[in-house]
Amino acid sequence: MPGDEKVASFQDVLDSWVEMLRTFDLRSDRGENRPTSAGGVGERQEVAPADPQIASLLSEAWLLLTTSGVRYWIGAAETWLKLLPHIDRSLAAAREDPTRLSEARAVLIDELRASFRSLAELSSQESRHAQTTFENLVRNLAPDGHGEPHEHWRRWTVKP
Numbered sequence: 804m805p806g807d808e809k810v811a812s813f814q815d816v817l818d819s820w821v822e823m824l825r826t827f828d829l830r831s832d833r834g835e836n837r838p839t840s841a842g843g844v845g846e847r848q849e850v851a852p853a854d855p856q857i858a859s860l861l862s863e864a865w866l867l868l869t870t871s872g873v874r875y876w877i878g879a880a881e882t883w884l885k886l887l888p889h890i891d892r893s894l895a896a897a898r899e900d901p902t903r904l905s906e907a908r909a910v911l912i913d914e915l916r917a918s919f920r921s922l923a924e925l926s927s928q929e930s931r932h933a934q935t936t937f938e939n940l941v942r943n944l945a946p947d948g949h950g951e952p953h954e955h956w957r958r959w960t961v962k963p
Contacts, residue, residue, distance in 0.1 A: 817870050863940050871933040878925045882918050889914040
């Protein structure tokens with residue numbers, strides 16, 4: 804399957820989903836009226852227009868988390884797929900020659916350690932990637948203003 808050019812990779816599928824979702828236009832219900840509650844069917848209330856930048860940020864954040872999670876699980880599945888042949892060889896070696904059981908077990912445990920290390924690194928790498936991407940999204944909407952105090956900034960004075 805990996806050699807077949809007609810088969811799309813998981814990353815290609817994810818990228819196409821991301822592009823498709825980005826093409827959707829976020830629209831607010833400007834000027835439309837909605838019922839205030841289920842009981843007040845005849846009552847209508849003016850809906851304030853949504854902030855299109857916040858709506859866009861929320862949709863991008865949702866998309867980012869979704870693709871990040873899928874990327875993580877694809878990486879985890881690939882790690883386990885790489886481990887399966889080692890498990891099979893270890894079990895087959897133990898069945899063929901019971902005297903090699905401890906050697907086969909040691910090899911399998913080394914491969915398990917490497918796989919778990921890879922899974923732990925994958926998790927932290929994906930977290931850093933998602934955090935960096937989110938910070939880039941937020942930076943475009945609300946620059947950090949390096950050196951300028953934020954609205955919640957407080958100055959503390961130490962008593963002598």
